Amino acid sequence: MGITRRKFLGWMGAAIGATTISGQKTQAATTKQFEGHPGSGGVLHDITRCIGCRKCEEACNKVNQLPAPEKPFDDLTMLDNVRRTDDKTYTVVNRFPNDSGTSPVYVKKQCNHCLEPACASACFVKALKKHKTGAVVYDASLCVGCRYCMVACPFNIPAYEYNSAFSPRIMKCTMCQPRLEKGLLPGCVESCPKEALTFGTRKQLLKIAKQRIQKYPKRYIDHVYGEYEMGGTGWLYLTGTSFAQIGMREDLGNISAPQLTAGPLSDVPIVVGLWPVLLTGIYAISRRKEKIAKEEQNEAVAATLSAANEEMEKKLAELKDKMEQQKEAAINLEIKKALKEAADQAKEDDGNAPADGPKEEK
Amino acid sequence: MSEETTLTDKKIFTPFNIICGIIIVVGLILTILRFTKGLGAVTNLDHNNPWGIWIGFDLLCGVALAAGGFVTSAACYIFGLKRFHSAVRPAILTAFLGYAMVVLALNYDVGRPWRLPYPIFYSQGTTSLLFEVGLCVFLYISVLFVEYSPAALEWLGFKKIRNLIVRMTLVLTIFGVILSTLHQSSLGALFMIAPSKLHPLWYSEYLPIYFFISSIFAGLSMVIFEGSLAHRFLHHKMDETHLAESTGVALGFAKAASFLMMGYAGIKLIGIAIDNHWHYLATSWGQWYLLEIIGFVMLPAYLYALAAREKNLILARWASVVAVLGIVLNRLNISVIAFNWNLPSAQRYFPSWMEIATSIFIITIGVVAYRFIATYMPILYKHPDYQEHQ
Known part of the structure; x- marks a missing residue:
């Protein structure tokens, strides 16, 4: 029995030693308030300004070299159905009827680039990471294809190449990280003819959003969507219609995903x-x-x-x-x-x- | 004894073999389809429903029902309940094959199975509960392999290694319990990241505890259930000790499972009380939830208690069937049925026949492997050369 016990203690010691030495902090998933990397960017989407022209979808498709769609981007009948992002589409614009029954509301949907992303905390190979620029980026060379990120994402954004047998990837908006590195704007922001999309640091954007609400209290609901949702997101939304009406969940809570599993x-x-x-x-x-x-x-x-x-x-x-x-x-x-x-x-x-x-x- | 079996096994076209053969042929065709055309060709998975029955059934139920290994070995070697000794080997074998099937199924489900070692050896995502599950399952399947190996070594006649491994039994058992505690509970904790998708009746901060506790009685029930199958089909392989102890094992486990399941039903209700989710019980999801708790936890718990008191082996076996179905129902509820409950029905997931057939194929491989091993190796009897205890 003596040998067994000694051996056992040795193993335990080795295990504890290995965890300590490897210096991996589970703190990345603990309960401290994280307000984003300093100077990290985001986009403010002013839903009241969007006209549903799908120019952003087109630009996104082009700059990310995604496969051409079945129907061209100027075909607005695509707006008849509420769509989600998929393996060929990083962003979609959806149309919702307005509260007051007047002109419809258009809402752009894409990765929200959470401050503490559920997908990145769920990834067991660190294929998804929050970049300093604010973008949540994906490294296909690490991905095993377990799709836990898709389970974890509260906004149902990541899509998967189900029809690829040998190199299926997770597909999602990168906030145009390669363009940001070159000092360019994200494709969608650049292409928007109505300035419904504003790129900037998250701090600036929050200020702008609150100024707009203050200036036009009748035009906007007094809430910046994404300021606190799921611990805060890089993309922020202003709307004049209730969020429930336009397919944006209000029951997500303010706790970031890593806190849920801490x-x-x-x-x-x-x-x-x-x-x-x-x-x-x-x-x-x-x-x-x-x-x-x-x-x-x-x-x-x-x-x-x-x-x-x-x-x-x-x-x-x-x-x-x-x-x-x-x-x-x-x-x-x-x-x-x-x-x-x-x-x-x-x-x-x-x-x-x-x-x-x-x-x-x- | 082996001469007898070679004589009786001479017939190849038994109903068992024919059915298994058909399933395996279909399974192999589906395997080729899956690995040449991708997941989309075989499954009904989509962008909203990334996990189907290969995770919900093969992984979650597989791991829970393979808990009999750590439960039985802990009962015998740690808690000192020596009368369960003859149940340890079959339970360890079932656990080992169960986990092997889980890993096999994972190879079908993940996009790039050749990268499955990545999380452990290449790029560790330590913030993920899936990392925790992966690491523990990897370590535990190794432990199970070592725990099972004496049977194979006795069969092959490697006396020295066999004796060395048998001397490590206690350490291996303790390791097994630690690793099982961790990954059984973490499988439940996986879903804690998605409170917006899992129905509130099933989502709870106690999910890890629910998964761990239910895995214990899942393991106990599986030992009883599997024992009844073994008695039906492998009776001739059992020695006197096994036969003499088996009723005691079944009734003892029934009693333990009954206690645990009553406690489990209690903590499930505590979870609802803590979150104040009582009002959901009045909805149709509530009816479904109550069916799971009353019909598949409390009912088998009561049947087990009755069986233990009346010493009714048949009743204990029937109760184990209900309890095992209850575990399957619970795991499917959490991963598939009550997951994405708020999506419109057109966007909900239902498995394709090919997914179901692949799952059946994998189970069949496990059953065939069990039958082979239990036929040739000392699982249900003690090897004549190693008659001493342990």
Whole structure:
């Protein structure tokens, strides 16, 4: 057993050592308020300005060299159905009827480039990363294709190349990271004819958005979508129509995705540290119980034996006593007999001699 | 004993073999299709529903139902319940094959299976619960392989290595329990990242605990269920100890499962109370949830209790069937049925027949492997050369 325990402790030590030395922080997933990388960029989408021309979709398709669509981008019948991003489309514009029944509302949809992205925290090979520029970028050379990022994304943005057998990729908006690095604007922002899209640092954009709300309180709902949703997103939205009306969920909460899983992640080292103690303890207790049970059994056997011995001795002693008594009785009997015989003899002798002899002596 | 089986096994076209053969042929065709045309050719998965039954059933149910390995070995070696000793080997074998099937299924499901070692050896995404699952499953399948190996080594006659491994039993068992605790619970925690997609009745901050606790009674139930199958089909392979202990194992496990399932139903309700989600119980999702809890947790728990009290083996076996179905229902609810519950029905996922056939194909491989191993190796009996305890 000694070898096993030593070996076991050694392994545990090695495991703990390896985790400590590797210096990987699970803190990336803990509960501190992260307000984005300093100076990181984003886009403000003023929904009230969008006219649904799909120029942004076209530009996106071009700069990202995505496959040509079935219907051309100036075909506005595409707006008849509410669409989502897919493996050939990084961004879509959807049309929704207005609250007041007047002109419809157009909303652009693409990756929101969360400050603490659910997809990046869910990726088990770090294929998705939050870049300093604010973009959430994807490295296909690491991707295993598990699609957990798609499960994790609260906005249903990442798409997958289901029809590729050998090199399927996750497809999603990169905020035109390659263009940003060259100092260019994202394709969609550059192409928008109505300035419904504004690129800038997230801080600036928040200021602009709030100024607009302040200036035109009737035009806008007093909420910048993306300021706090899911811990904050790089893309921010202003609207005059209720968010529920235009397919934007209001029930996502303000907690970032990594915070949602921080608890179970931080329980891992505790289980690793505590379970061996607990389990070895239980093992030791069950062993000890066995040992005590065995000892008690032995004791009980011994006690029974000695009790039996005692009884036997007692019985023997009793028997001895009895026998001695009997012997004594027998001896007494013999003596009595002998005395009696002697007495009888004496009587007989007296009978032969004159009977009054002894009387005379008295 | 082996001579007998070679004689009886001479018939090749038994119903079992014919059905297995058909399934395997279909499975191989689907395999070729999957690996030459991609996931889209075989599955009904789409951009909104990235995980289907290959994750929901093959992975989640597979791992939960393979928990019998760590539960039985812990009961025997750590808790010192030696009367369960003859149940350890079949349970370890089922667990090992279960995890092997899980990994096989994963190779079908992920886009680039040849990169499956990446998260462990190449680029570690430590913020992901999937990383945690992957690492633990990788380590645990190795532990299970070592735990299972004495049977194979006895069969092959490698006495020295076999004895060395048997001496490590306690350490391996403790490792197994740690790793199982971690990845069983983490599989539940996977879904904690998506509160906006999973129905509130199933989403809970206790998901990891629910998954861990339910995996224990899933394992117990699977040992009982699998025991009844083994008695039906592999009875001639069991030695006297196994036969003498098996009723005790089934009834003992039934009792344990009954306690656990009652406790599980209790903590499920606590989860609802904490989030104050009672009002959802009045909806149709609530009915479905109650069916899972009452029909597939409380009912089998009651049947188990009854079986344990009346010493009714048949009832315990039927209860185990209900309990196993309950685990399948629970895992499918969380990963597929109540996941994306708020999407319009046209965008919901339903598996294609090819996905289902592939799942059946993988299970069939597992069953055939179990039958082969249990026929030739000392699983249900002790090897004559190693009659001593352990």
